[in-house]
Amino acid sequence: MAGEQGIRGRVWKFGDCLDSGNIDGVMAGVDPEFRKKVRAGDIIVAGINFGMGSSSEHAPRSLKDAGIAAVVAESVSNIYLRTLINLGLPAIECPGISGFAEQGDELEIDLKSGKIQNLRNGQVKNFPPFSEHAIGLLSKGGLIPYLRASTRSAS
Amino acid sequence: MTLSEKICARAAGLSKIGPGDMITAEVDKLYIKDLRFAKGEDPRGLYGVFKELLNAMGIHKAWDPAKVIINFDEQPARTKKRAEGQLTARKFQEEHGATIYQGEMGGIGHNVMVERGHVRPGEFIVGADSHSCTYGALGCFSTGIGFTETVGVLATGKIWLKIPQTMRLLLTGKPPPWIWGKDIVLRIMAELGPNGAVNKSIEFGGEAVKDISIESRLCICNMAVEMVALNAVFPPDEKTVEYVKQVGDGNFAAVHSDPDAGYESSRVFDLSEMEPFVATPGLPCNGQPISGARGTKIDQAFIGTCSNARIEDLRVAAKILKGRQVRAGVRMVITPASYGAYFQAREEGLLEIFQKAKAMVTVPECGLCVRPSLAAGEVCLSSGNRNFSGRMGDREAKIYLASPASVAAGAVAGEIVDPRELL
Ligand code: SF4
Numbered sequence: 129m130a131g132e133q134g135i136r137g138r139v140w141k142f143g144d145c146l147d148s149g150n151i152d153g154v155m156a157g158v159d160p161e162f163r164k165k166v167r168a169g170d171i172i173v174a175g176i177n178f179g180m181g182s183s184s185e186h187a188p189r190s191l192k193d194a195g196i197a198a199v200v201a202e203s204v205s206n207i208y209l210r211t212l213i214n215l216g217l218p219a220i221e222c223p224g225i226s227g228f229a230e231q232g233d234e235l236e237i238d239l240k241s242g243k244i245q246n247l248r249n250g251q252v253k254n255f256p257p258f259s260e261h262a263i264g265l266l267s268k269g270g271l272i273p274y275l276r277a278s279t280r281s282a283s
Numbered sequence: 284m285t286l287s288e289k290i291c292a293r294a295a296g297l298s299k300i301g302p303g304d305m306i307t308a309e310v311d312k313l314y315i316k317d318l319r320f321a322k323g324e325d326p327r328g329l330y331g332v333f334k335e336l337l338n339a340m341g342i343h344k345a346w347d348p349a350k351v352i353i354n355f356d357e358q359p360a361r362t363k364k365r366a367e368g369q370l371t372a373r374k375f376q377e378e379h380g381a382t383i384y385q386g387e388m389g390g391i392g393h394n395v396m397v398e399r400g401h402v403r404p405g406e407f408i409v410g411a412d413s414h415s416c417t418y419g420a421l422g423c424f425s426t427g428i429g430f431t432e433t434v435g436v437l438a439t440g441k442i443w444l445k446i447p448q449t450m451r452l453l454l455t456g457k458p459p460p461w462i463w464g465k466d467i468v469l470r471i472m473a474e475l476g477p478n479g480a481v482n483k484s485i486e487f488g489g490e491a492v493k494d495i496s497i498e499s500r501l502c503i504c505n506m507a508v509e510m511v512a513l514n515a516v517f518p519p520d521e522k523t524v525e526y527v528k529q530v531g532d533g534n535f536a537a538v539h540s541d542p543d544a545g546y547e548s549s550r551v552f553d554l555s556e557m558e559p560f561v562a563t564p565g566l567p568c569n570g571q572p573i574s575g576a577r578g579t580k581i582d583q584a585f586i587g588t589c590s591n592a593r594i595e596d597l598r599v600a601a602k603i604l605k606g607r608q609v610r611a612g613v614r615m616v617i618t619p620a621s622y623g624a625y626f627q628a629r630e631e632g633l634l635e636i637f638q639k640a641k642a643m644v645t646v647p648e649c650g651l652c653v654r655p656s657l658a659a660g661e662v663c664l665s666s667g668n669r670n671f672s673g674r675m676g677d678r679e680a681k682i683y684l685a686s687p688a689s690v691a692a693g694a695v696a697g698e699i700v701d702p703r704e705l706l
Contacts, residue, residue, distance in 0.1 A: 186324055205481070259445070276340065
């Protein structure tokens, strides 16, 4: 799962300030056809304020269900970022990502070291590495499986 | 440490924390809206997922029912989904315990939380709705959480959080009369821009704060999530203490920032010369002085939502509507934010003023904030917090955000005007 080995996937690019209404139904508010084009393991690259607005989990779950491997954005709303990680989908804030990755590029992401490599040109970009706690959650597949496992063994 | 950092540190049982630290905090209070119990986000529903988790963990009870507050945001429920959510919430209460606000005890959850004394300075509060940031107006740390996090808090009482940088927003100068919280926050958001406070903690300060009412502070903090901030807080002062004592048992421990607290940045907003503000459709940060939008024709005027429909707002609207009529062709809907505000307004004769002005007064609930009321091409002037396309109906409808004073004035004029022209 995401936390253990690197994530490698193909890029779909989106713009700034996409609120959860636009993201719901696998980005249906921006591109109603996207649901058909996307493949499991793909990566969403977006601009600022990804997932702003409502705290409803419909939108982040739709990305998870479509098999998106990671979301990398200039910035991600806090509720959204925590929700995606709690669902087992890494959401990464990486200023400058819009200029670094183009549609169709392939990226390799390492959460532990905070590195993104663009396999088209070999360039590398850094982001604040994920904490052990976040990687722990992701490697279990999200908060609920994490709690199921950790508390059972603790008690 | 800053006020927010201090509250987070206390909740995490640590003596010192700073930006970037990952903490696991113990929650003082959890707010849950009824809709979160509906089978929507997960086919098993929140209670179903929660029960499965408890089973797996080998425990039988929710963490601390005395700290769980549930509110019915729409009454009576108008969808099967909502009705099922409310029924499940009641079942949860029976089996695990919790405080539920419904019927004439209720209204919009965020307002009920504040008015029923559940929000106290110094507390660490999370809410299963994005506008839970509202409570920071009373000097507590408060933020919205998602479905999965809510299940986690119900089971463990804990939540993980990365401590953000704190931005200090200093309000100076004496705000002119007829400048309200909504005007101030729309201006701040416009100046900060869409990326201005993303995932920051906001702390207000400056000498103008003492002149800003608690209700206006609640409106300002309500919009923190529209700035994509994690939380926003007003340091508790005499006004806060007086308010909290009036609504609750007066039992709290106020927290203040240390003199050497580290802020990522500081910005000053001089309120002395400011004009009422309005946000044009699309984003709440599209604010501009109201003169720039003057003359925009409207089809609907709405005073409601957890952002602005408190008693202060209703009094202001009544001042404008008294002896006047809503322009023919404009629908005006006034939805008090809570039964507390509704009853108070009735006692003061405000509801009668609204009705004589031909505004429709509805029962307290979220109402048109989430229920589609706009057709393609229609324009609404709203005291709410979100003007995203499609928020109140058709995606081709337009939503302008402004203070209740400006909404009332717009309803009378049939177009956007400066409310001070009607005084
Ligand atoms: S009034 Fe609107 S923004 Fe506030 S809680 Fe209800 S639906 Fe959400």
